[in-house]
Amino acid sequence: MTVAELLRQAAARLGGDTARHEAEALLLHTLGCERAWLFAHAGDTVATDVVARFEQVVALRAEGAPLAYVTGRRGFWTLDLQVSADTLIPRPETELLVELALARLAQQVPWRVADLGTGSGAIALAVASERPRAQVVATDFSEGALAVARANALAHALGNVQFRQGHWLAPLAGERFDLIASNPPYIASTDPHLDQGDLRHEPLSALASGADGLQALGEIAAAAPGHLHPGGWLLLEHGWDQGAAVRALLQRAGFVDVATAQDLEQRDRVTLGRLPG
Ligand code: GLN
Numbered sequence: 001m002t003v004a005e006l007l008r009q010a011a012a013r014l015g016g017d018t019a020r021h022e023a024e025a026l027l028l029h030t031l032g033c034e035r036a037w038l039f040a041h042a043g044d045t046v047a048t049d050v051v052a053r054f055e056q057v058v059a060l061r062a063e064g065a066p067l068a069y070v071t072g073r074r075g076f077w078t079l080d081l082q083v084s085a086d087t088l089i090p091r092p093e094t095e096l097l098v099e100l101a102l103a104r105l106a107q108q109v110p111w112r113v114a115d116l117g118t119g120s121g122a123i124a125l126a127v128a129s130e131r132p133r134a135q136v137v138a139t140d141f142s143e144g145a146l147a148v149a150r151a152n153a154l155a156h157a158l159g160n161v162q163f164r165q166g167h168w169l170a171p172l173a174g175e176r177f178d179l180i181a182s183n184p185p186y187i188a189s190t191d192p193h194l195d196q197g198d199l200r201h202e203p204l205s206a207l208a209s210g211a212d213g214l215q216a217l218g219e220i221a222a223a224a225p226g227h228l229h230p231g232g233w234l235l236l237e238h239g240w241d242q243g244a245a246v247r248a249l250l251q252r253a254g255f256v257d258v259a260t261a262q263d264l265e266q267r268d269r270v271t272l273g274r275l276p277g
Contacts, residue, residue, distance in 0.1 A: 001051060003027070004042040010058045022067050023058070029071040030054045066198040077126035081152050086144030088206040089198060090122040093263040094183050097237050097270045098126045100261055101181050104233050105131050112175075114139070114227070116168045116182035116220060119206060121149030121161070123181050128158045136161040139171045142203070168216070169223045176229050183237040184216035185209040213238075214245055221249040230277020235270055243268030 001009075010023035024038060030053050031037070046054075060070050068074040068089040074081055076090035077098055083089055105111050105127070111134040115124035118138035128136045138161055140146050146163050153161050164171035168184070189208040193199055199207060209216040217236055224234045234255060238246045243260040250258045255273030263269035 001046055002042070003038070003044050003046055006046055006051065006054065010054070013058060013062055022061060025067060025071055026057045026061060027054055029073070030057060064197075064200070066201050068198075069201060074120070076120075076122045077129070079122075079125055079129065079152070079156055081120050081122060081125070082148055082155070083120045084144065084148050085201065086142055086203060087120040087148050088183075088202055090120060093265075093269050094122060094237060095126075096261060096263050097181055097183060097235055098123060098130075100235055100270055100272060101127055101179055101233075102130055104179060105134060107131065108133055110135065111179065112177045113137070114169075114172060114177045114180045116180065117141070117184050117206070117216075118149050118163070119145050119183075121152045121163075123183060124149070124161050125152055125156060125158055127181070128153075128161045129156065132160060134160060137164060137172065137175075137177075138162070139164050139166055139168065141165070141167050141205070145203075145206075168220050169227050172227050176227055177232060178229055179233045179235065180220075180224050180228060181235045182220055184220060186213045186217055186238045186242060188213040212245075214242065214249070217242070217246055218249055221246070221253045221255075225254055225275055228275050230275055232277070233272060233274045235272040237270050238268070240267035240269065243271060246271040247273075 007023045011019040014022055057070050066089055068083050069085055072082055074083050074090050077095055113127055113134050113136045115138045118124050118140050124136045124138035146165055150163050185207050187208045217238055236246055247258050250273040256276050258273035260268045260271045
């Protein structure tokens, strides 16, 4: 069987809009090749042992395992990141939070930045890569997630990120930052989407937070002022229908210039504010 035939069969089995792209990603993962390889090798015959391994990963995907967990990779910002079932799969909308953070962090300043619930390290590593003089601290409750995040820092040679185990701001006792960012869990624990698609396979602790999805957001907003310098920023990702609620949380905690930014789909996605100072 040739590469082209194998991809056609797999795409037909996977179905859906992204089937062709997914079949390619799974074959490249099986072969350990970069995307450019495909262009020159569509007519190559594929060895039977590779076909067998490819069919195994296509079967996993066809049974519903998220593509990122099957390949163990997901691109975020400019970084190719390792992910595992211990980490949320980084989402494109979280790049909005990175953009908003970078807009508040001028180059060449030794800012102190914290990323709470870092998961695969996506936000912390994106900021660290764009602001090499900044010192970033990334926390996560999950040791499994921190192991993945540390591996990603090492793979991208980002030495300006420290990782600490613990709940939200707990590992930051006695420290203050210029900017705190977080993409915490924000889905209501009764939301039926949790039982659908990729979400079924992701850590529930990274997705759901209380009956209204606002528990972690509320805890972070309340505790953040004690860990920010005067004038310091808090940036929180949240659900499309939580903008007003999160603005109220920030205002109640003493933040000013509180505003909500919308993602590329024009949905409320990130609320931010700064401490007076
Ligand atoms: N944005 C994710 C989703 O709705 C949820 C991630 C989160 O709770 N932080 O699928």
